[in-house]
Amino acid sequence: DTGVSQDPRHKITKRGQNVTFRCDPISEHNRLYWYRQTLGQGPEFLTYFQNEAQLEKSRLLSDRFSAERPKGSFSTLEIQRTEQGDSAMYLCASSFRQGPNYGYTFGSGTRLTVV
Amino acid sequence: SQKIEQNSEALNIQEGKTATLTCNYTNYSPAYLQWYRQDPGRGPVFLLLIRENEKEKRKERLKVTFDTTLKQSLFHITASQPADSATYLCAFILTGGGNKLTFGTGTQLKVEL
Numbered sequence: 001d002t003g004v005s006q007d008p009r010h011k012i013t014k015r016g017q018n019v020t021f022r023c024d025p026i027s028e029h030n031r032l033y034w035y036r037q038t039l040g041q042g043p044e045f046l047t048y049f050q051n052e053a054q055l056e057k058s059r060l061l062s063d064r065f066s067a068e069r070p071k072g073s074f075s076t077l078e079i080q081r082t083e084q085g086d087s088a089m090y091l092c093a094s095s096f097r098q099g100p101n102y103g104y105t106f107g108s109g110t111r112l113t114v115v
Numbered sequence: 116s117q118k119i120e121q122n123s124e125a126l127n128i129q130e131g132k133t134a135t136l137t138c139n140y141t142n143y144s145p146a147y148l149q150w151y152r153q154d155p156g157r158g159p160v161f162l163l164l165i166r167e168n169e170k171e172k173r174k175e176r177l178k179v180t181f182d183t184t185l186k187q188s189l190f191h192i193t194a195s196q197p198a199d200s201a202t203y204l205c206a207f208i209l210t211g212g213g214n215k216l217t218f219g220t221g222t223q224l225k226v227e228l
Contacts, residue, residue, distance in 0.1 A: 004158075033215060040123075042204050042218030043159065056215065091158050095214070103149060103161025104216060111156070 004107035006092050012113045013082055020078045021110045025094030032075050033104070034067055035091040036060065043091055049075060082114045117142045119219040121205060127225045134195045136222045138188040138205035143217075145207035148181055150190050153202045153221065162203075163190075195226045 005024040013019050025032045030051050035043035046065070047057045051072035061067075064082075069075040079086055089109040096102060120139045128134050138148070146167050151159035165172045165181045165188070172179045178191040192199050202223045206216040 031214065035216075040220065042119075042206070042220050043216070045215045045217065048215055093158070093216075101147075101164070103151075103164065106151075106158030106160070108156070108158050 004092055004094055004105050006090075006107035006110050008110055009108065010111045010113075012115060015084060015114055016081055018078065018080045019082060019112065020076055021090055021092075021112075023075045023077070023092030023107060024073075025075070025092070026105055027073075029094035029096055029105070030072065031095045032069055033093040033095075034075070034077050035093065037089045037091055037109070038087075046077075079112075082112075084114045087112055087114045117217075119143070119205065119207065119217065121203075121219040121222045123220060123222070125223040125225055127227060128195055130196060130226055130228050132195055134192040134199065134224055134226070136190040136203050136205075136224065138190070138219055140186050140207065143186075143207060143209065145209055147208040148179075148188050149206045149208070149216065150177075150179055150188075151204045151206060151218075153204055159204055192224075195224075197226045197228060200225045 007022045033048040034046040037043040045058050046061050047067050049069040052069050064080045067077045089111050091106055091109045093104040093106045095104045118141045149164045150162045153159045163174055163179045165179045176193045180189045202221040204218050204221040206218045
């Protein structure tokens with residue numbers, strides 16, 4: 001297992017287009033998290049799944065954002081009608097349910113640029 | 116309002132010295148505190164975890180302290196090396212918070228020869 005994989009690494013899109021990112025977590029981890037990070041800031045929580053259930057969504061996650069985790073394996077994050085303010089690094093992390101006793105494993109992120 | 120503050124100014128130190136990074140918080144009662152390292156263009160990498168009832172944790176050249184009275188965590192790297200240059204993030208997990216991490220803004224460390 002090579003850790004958490006995210007695809008693509010970079011995405012440039014025109015304002016108004018839809019984009020979709022994929023995250024493949026560590027296979028034994030049942031919790032999956034999405035974060036967003038802008039330059040000079042720490043990652044901000046967006047949403048998380050336990051298995052296939054989406055258990056919490058941040059206020060940051062507007063109606064244009066949707067995340068899925070079918071079958072409790074990989075996850076996708078879709079942004080519809082992208083805006084320039086969506087430009088950021090989108091990070092995925094996974095953990096065991098007992099996560100607080102262990103670190104979270106992050107992927108390398110998808111850097112989105114909206115032009 | 117809840118705040119997690121890390122020094123936004125970069126910390127420059129000489130190789131071999133001890134680097135000390137600070138994480139202060141207000142209006143939080145974190146159950147766990149974690150420290151991560153982040154290199155440019157990469158995701159954070161977990162370093163250390165400390166629980167609210169622990170005062171200090173060590174791992175090789177790393178040491179973390181957690182003072183719930185001062186509402187502060189200190190992160191130390193002893194015998195620092197240029198390879199330690201990175202941004203270091205503190206993150207909280209709140210009791211009953213779904214185990215999601217709440218991050219500080221990070222402090223950039225540069226270790227010079």
